[in-house]
Structures are given as structure tokens and as C-alpha cells.
Amino acid sequence: MSTIRTMLGKGLCGVLLACSLSARAADADRPRVIVVGGGLAGLVTAYELQERGIPSLVLEAGTAWGGRVATVEYGKGLRAEYGLHEIWDKNPLMDYVKKFSIPLSEPEQPYSSVYMDGKLFPYVQDTAAAFHASLFTPEERAGYDRWLKECEALYDETRAGALTPRLAELQKISFAKWVESFRLSPRVTEFIRLGLECEVAADWDGISAVYGIMQEDIFLHGTQQCRHARDGNGTIIDAFVKAIRGPKVLGALVTRVVRARGADGKTRVVVHYKENGVMRSAEAEKVVLAVPYHMLHAIQMEPSLTDEQWRAVDGLSAGTYTVVHFILDVAANKKLLVDGKIPFPVLTRGPLGVIYGFLEKPEPGQTEEAFTLLVHGDYSRSYLEPRDKIRGRLLAELDKIWPGFSSFARETHFYGHHPAATPGWPVGRSPLDELHASLRAENVGLYLAGDYLYSSHSDGAVRSGREAAVKVAAVLAKAPR
Ligand SMILES: Cc1cc2nc3c(=O)[nH]c(=O)nc-3n(C[C@H](O)[C@H](O)[C@H](O)COP(=O)(O)OP(=O)(O)OC[C@H]3O[C@@H](n4cnc5c(N)ncnc54)[C@H](O)[C@@H]3O)c2cc1C
The missing domain is CATH 1.10.405.10 (Guanine Nucleotide Dissociation Inhibitor, domain 1)
Structure with a gap:
């Protein structure tokens, strides 16, 4: 009997120990930080928190990860970007591209061909x-x-x-x-x-x-080179998503973020989000809002951002992009290549914007290729017009540069971005001013991340995500749960 009791006792102890260990493991996995937004800034934040041993929950409103990093597949091996195109050498995103062993394209020079005074000046020479x-x-x-x-x-x-x-x-x-x-x-x-x-x-x-x-x-200083992920920039996003082991939810639209600081000085955060038509909430100690600057307004924050922070956000100006893909018969290349070389991108001032065209020659046997335009600024705003009208106008413009171009176009696809697709700093403002620095400060357990913290491009998104993670980790290290 005593032997049985002893065995039973040992067994119970074991069970209890296992329970408390698994409870502790579950507690250790419980998110201490909620990251709102699954674009580059949010994914970098979650990844860097994980590197520092801090579990997070990522909530993304969209149906795909990556935000403004977006690659589309058209079948038959055709793929094109409708968000981020170029990654420059000094962009901290390169650190992750290397870490995740993402295959890259051959480097491209920073200067592009230009279309000026009604004439194409192709950059196909060996040197700038x-x-x-x-x-x-x-x-x-x-x-x-x-x-x-x-x-x-x-x-x-x-x-x-x-x-x-x-x-x-x-x-x-x-x-x-x-x-x-x-x-x-x-x-x-x-x-x-x-x-x-x-x-x-x-x-x-x-x-x-x-x-x-x-x-x-x-x-500047001898120029940088740029590259893109050989299999589409979306592969960088895929690698982040794979590397982040904690919970990540797509289709989770965050609408309300409530925070409070307790008597012990620690902050508690409740994030409310709509998923499949149901309002849910999640709790943590800190929250990082990694949404574009113009989407901050759509989230109730209690307490709100400070007046200074709102002035910094509201004082930004909007940069606008629309991406257009033409699916082109590769026979067009006999018109487009210059001495057998690819002249793209071509910078224009007008409705065509940056003619990215294609950056790699078609594979043998390929019959179609994706030809990209990055329309920007005021010309991008005209995209409120019916797409079929604009398509005709764009093809007419392309025919002016390459007569007969339109006869090779098989399909057209438009990707309109938000009218404030990128942040800008108008006269009187810059990322260096004190007003802007206010956005990098903690606000009762809330931190901001996103390209607009430092620049209008992915380098700012990555830098801000990294820095948010470092700041949050430093605070949490001082206050274990
Ligand atoms: C057409 C285009 C071309 C570009 N080309 C380049 C380039 O060549 N090189 C370069 O370096 N940069 C480029 N950029 C800029 C670059 O893409 C962005 O700076 C960068 O991707 C921004 O990352 P982010 O995480 O700050 O924001 P986003 O990528 O916008 O991510 C924010 C995420 O937050 C989500 N979200 C918003 N609101 C909520 C909410 N309430 N709840 C939950 N989730 C929410 C959004 O759905 C989104 O996924 C380009 C941008 C565009 C639009």
C-alpha cells in the first residue's frame, strides 16, 4: 500500500510538475506585446522582439501579409511588383534579405534612362x-x-x-x-x-x-546599387512570416487601443479588433502601432496621441502612387531593347511616371512579359477616372515613345494605392524636426512604427520596427511579468 501511495505520490508530483512547467511555458509564450499591422514595420518589430525573447501577437487587417510590399503572379511564370520595387544597398532591409538567404537580382545602377524634351535618353552605356x-x-x-x-x-x-x-x-x-x-x-x-x-x-x-x-x-558618395528579390519581393515577407513563431492573425482590423499605467508603473494594453465580423480583444503590456500614418486616424486611442504627435502626423503631406501592369507580347522587345540591352527604368514627367518596363529579359520560350508603370504625384490622382479611359491614354503616351507599342499590349491591370500612399514633409517640415521626434516617444505603453517615422520608404519602415522592438525590450527587461 505504502509503495502504491509512494508511487501515486511520485506520479502526482510528476503530473503537477509537468502541469506547472507547461503552465509556465504557456505563460512564457503569452504575448507581452501586440503589434498592429503586418507590413514590413510590424513584421520587423515582431521578429526583433522574438530575437530578444519577447513573445508578441501580430494583428493584420488585410487578407495578406506585407502591406505595401506586394507581388502579383499572372501565371505562366509572369510576376510583377505593385508595391516596393527597389532595395538599395544601405537599406537595413538588406540585413534580413541576407539573413533569410533570399535570392536577389543582379545589382542595378542608381541612374535611370530619362525621357526629356520629347526624347528618350537610354542608360545602356557601361558607366554613369x-x-x-x-x-x-x-x-x-x-x-x-x-x-x-x-x-x-x-x-x-x-x-x-x-x-x-x-x-x-x-x-x-x-x-x-x-x-x-x-x-x-x-x-x-x-x-x-x-x-x-x-x-x-x-x-x-x-x-x-x-x-x-x-x-x-x-x-551620393559614389552612388548605391539596388536589387530586388529574384522571385518577387513578396518572398521577403514570406520569410518573415515563417520566421516569426508567435501568433499572427490576418483579417484582424484593429479599431480601439486602450492603455493604462498601474500603481507599479507597468502598463496594460487592451486591443480591440474585428475578425470575421466579431469584435474580439487581446491583452498585453505594450502595443506597437505599425500602420501607415493616415490610418492612425481610424484607430481610437485611449489615451490619445499627444497634441504634438497629432500635429506631427497631420502636418505630413501625401505622396501618391498607382501601379499599372501591361501584359505584353515579348515581340515588343524588338522595339524596346536598345542595342539588345534593357533601357528600363525610364523616368518621365507626365502621365507615365516611372516606366519600370521589365528588368530582366524573357526566358527562352516565354511569349508574354509583365511591363510595369509606377505613376506618381498628380498624375496618379487622375486615377479616379474610369480605368478604360486611362488605359487608352497611357497606351497613346507609350506609342509616342515607342510607335506601335499598344499593338503588343494584351491585358492591363491597375493597382491604385491610397491617396497618401507615402508620407512627405512639406516646406517647414522634415524627418529631422523636433515635432517629428515626438512620434518616436512612448505614449503610455504605445509605440509607433512605420516608414513615416524616418523616411517615405522601406528603410524607414525597417528602422522604425527595429527601434520600436529595442525600446520595448529594454522596458520589459526591467519589469519581468
Ligand atoms: C507603389 C509603391 C512603390 C514603392 N517602391 C518602393 C521602393 O522601390 N523602395 C522602397 O524602399 N520603398 C518603396 N515603397 C515604400 C514601401 O513599400 C513602404 O515604405 C513600406 O512597405 C511601408 O511599410 P510599413 O510597414 O510602414 O507600412 P505598410 O506596408 O503599409 O504596412 C502597414 C500594415 O498595417 C495594416 N493596417 C492598417 N490599419 C490597420 C488596422 N487598423 N488594424 C490592423 N492592421 C492595419 C495594413 O493593412 C498594412 O498591411 C513603395 C511604396 C509603394 C506604394
């Missing part, structure tokens, strides 16, 4: 210098170099992350005014404008000189 020689007279080239040197000096000043007296003055004028002050030739001025407006997706009159200078980084 040879391309510039095809565009500029020696005097024009000297003017461009003078501007570039000044731009480099000012860009280096921005790297300290705060406004210097010189930058504070430049924040008061537009990028257009600043470039015009160099009195460059109309062609050089136009060349600079073409390179800038497609990046900021807005008119150069509407953005501050400091923000514009920050956007020039790819052309």
Missing part, C-alpha cells in the same frame, strides 16, 4: 559618366557635379539626425527653390527633378529642401 556625357555638355556636367557636391555635404549634416542651423534654414524652402538657386541649365534642373519626384511621389515644389536632400542619398 558615359550616360551623363550623352545627356549633358561638359559645362552642364560641371554644374551637375557642383550641385551634387553641395548635396553630399548637406546630406552628411542630416546624418546626425537633427537640424543644424544650415538645415533649419533649408527646411523653410522647397526642394525646387533650393535646386533653382544653383542656376543650372534647364536640362540639368529637369534631370534632378526627374530623379527626385518619382522617389517622393509628389511635386518638388511641395516638399522641403531638407526632405529632398535626404531622398538623394542613393546618388
Whole structure:
């Protein structure tokens, strides 16, 4: 009997031990942080929290991960991007691309072909210098170099992350005014404008000189090269989703975020979200809102962002993009290639925006290819018109550059982004100003992440996600649950 009791006791102890161990394991897995938004910023936040041993729950409103990183497959091996296209060398996203061993395309040069004065200037030369020689007279080239040197000096000043007296003055004028002050030739001025407006997706009159200078980084100090994921940028998102082991919910639209700080100084967060028509809630210690800046307004925050934070958000200007894919007969390439080389992308100022065309030649036996336009700024706003009208107008514009182009177009697909698809900093603002710095501060257990924290591109999204994770981890390390 005693033996049985002893055995029973041992068994019970074992069961209890196992129960308490599994309870502890379950407790250890319980999300301490809720990440709202499953775009790059949100996924980087969740991944970096995991790296620091902090479990999180990711809630994404859409039916797919990745937000503005979006690849579409058209079958028969045809695929194209309708969100992020290019990843530049210094983009911190490259760290993850390497970590996840994502195969990349061959590097591309930062300069693109341009369409100016009704003429295509293809960049198919071996060097940027040879391309510039095809565009500029020696005097024009000297003017461009003078501007570039000044731009480099000012860009280096921005790297300290705060406004210097010189930058504070430049924040008061537009990028257009600043470039015009160099009195460059109309062609050089136009060349600079073409390179800038497609990046900021807005008119150069509407953005501050400091923000514009920050956007020039790819052309400075010997230029950067850019790449994209060989099998589509969506594969980067897939790799993040696979690497993040914690719970992740698609179709979870967050509508309300309530926080409070207890007497012990710790914060509690309740996040309300609608999933399949049912309102649910989840609790944690911290929340990271990784949604685009214009979507912050759609989430009730109790307490709200501070007045300063709202002014920082509401003072941003909107950059606009629409992506158009034409499915083209590859026979078009006999018109499009220049000396057998791909001239894309081509920068234009007008309804076509950036003609990304295609960046790789078709495989043998391939009969169709995806041909991409990245329409930006005011021309993108015209996309409120019926798509069939716009299609006709775009094809007519393409026919002007490559007569007969339209006869090769088999299908057209439009991807309209929100009218504030990218953030911008108007005259009087820049990512370096104090108002903007307020967005990087904690607000009762709530942290913001997203491209707009630092820039208008994926580098800002990645940086903000990483920094949010580092800040949250530091606070949670001091207050174990
Ligand atoms: C057409 C286009 C081309 C671009 N090209 C480039 C490029 O070549 N290089 C580059 O570096 N950058 C480029 N960008 C910018 C880049 O794509 C973005 O900066 C980056 O992807 C933003 O990531 P994010 O996580 O901050 O935001 P997002 O990707 O927008 O992710 C935010 C997520 O939050 C979700 N969400 C919003 N509200 C809620 C809610 N209430 N509840 C739950 N979830 C919510 C959204 O559905 C979304 O998935 C481009 C952008 C566009 C639109």
C-alpha cells in the first residue's frame, strides 16, 4: 500500500510538475506585446522582439501579409511588383534579405534612362559618366557635379539626425527653390527633378529642401546599387512570416487601443479588433502601432496621441502612387531593347511616371512579359477616372515613345494605392524636426512604427520596427511579468 501511495505520490508530483512547467511555458509564450499591422514595420518589430525573447501577437487587417510590399503572379511564370520595387544597398532591409538567404537580382545602377524634351535618353552605356556625357555638355556636367557636391555635404549634416542651423534654414524652402538657386541649365534642373519626384511621389515644389536632400542619398558618395528579390519581393515577407513563431492573425482590423499605467508603473494594453465580423480583444503590456500614418486616424486611442504627435502626423503631406501592369507580347522587345540591352527604368514627367518596363529579359520560350508603370504625384490622382479611359491614354503616351507599342499590349491591370500612399514633409517640415521626434516617444505603453517615422520608404519602415522592438525590450527587461 505504502509503495502504491509512494508511487501515486511520485506520479502526482510528476503530473503537477509537468502541469506547472507547461503552465509556465504557456505563460512564457503569452504575448507581452501586440503589434498592429503586418507590413514590413510590424513584421520587423515582431521578429526583433522574438530575437530578444519577447513573445508578441501580430494583428493584420488585410487578407495578406506585407502591406505595401506586394507581388502579383499572372501565371505562366509572369510576376510583377505593385508595391516596393527597389532595395538599395544601405537599406537595413538588406540585413534580413541576407539573413533569410533570399535570392536577389543582379545589382542595378542608381541612374535611370530619362525621357526629356520629347526624347528618350537610354542608360545602356557601361558607366554613369558615359550616360551623363550623352545627356549633358561638359559645362552642364560641371554644374551637375557642383550641385551634387553641395548635396553630399548637406546630406552628411542630416546624418546626425537633427537640424543644424544650415538645415533649419533649408527646411523653410522647397526642394525646387533650393535646386533653382544653383542656376543650372534647364536640362540639368529637369534631370534632378526627374530623379527626385518619382522617389517622393509628389511635386518638388511641395516638399522641403531638407526632405529632398535626404531622398538623394542613393546618388551620393559614389552612388548605391539596388536589387530586388529574384522571385518577387513578396518572398521577403514570406520569410518573415515563417520566421516569426508567435501568433499572427490576418483579417484582424484593429479599431480601439486602450492603455493604462498601474500603481507599479507597468502598463496594460487592451486591443480591440474585428475578425470575421466579431469584435474580439487581446491583452498585453505594450502595443506597437505599425500602420501607415493616415490610418492612425481610424484607430481610437485611449489615451490619445499627444497634441504634438497629432500635429506631427497631420502636418505630413501625401505622396501618391498607382501601379499599372501591361501584359505584353515579348515581340515588343524588338522595339524596346536598345542595342539588345534593357533601357528600363525610364523616368518621365507626365502621365507615365516611372516606366519600370521589365528588368530582366524573357526566358527562352516565354511569349508574354509583365511591363510595369509606377505613376506618381498628380498624375496618379487622375486615377479616379474610369480605368478604360486611362488605359487608352497611357497606351497613346507609350506609342509616342515607342510607335506601335499598344499593338503588343494584351491585358492591363491597375493597382491604385491610397491617396497618401507615402508620407512627405512639406516646406517647414522634415524627418529631422523636433515635432517629428515626438512620434518616436512612448505614449503610455504605445509605440509607433512605420516608414513615416524616418523616411517615405522601406528603410524607414525597417528602422522604425527595429527601434520600436529595442525600446520595448529594454522596458520589459526591467519589469519581468
Ligand atoms: C507603389 C509603391 C512603390 C514603392 N517602391 C518602393 C521602393 O522601390 N523602395 C522602397 O524602399 N520603398 C518603396 N515603397 C515604400 C514601401 O513599400 C513602404 O515604405 C513600406 O512597405 C511601408 O511599410 P510599413 O510597414 O510602414 O507600412 P505598410 O506596408 O503599409 O504596412 C502597414 C500594415 O498595417 C495594416 N493596417 C492598417 N490599419 C490597420 C488596422 N487598423 N488594424 C490592423 N492592421 C492595419 C495594413 O493593412 C498594412 O498591411 C513603395 C511604396 C509603394 C506604394
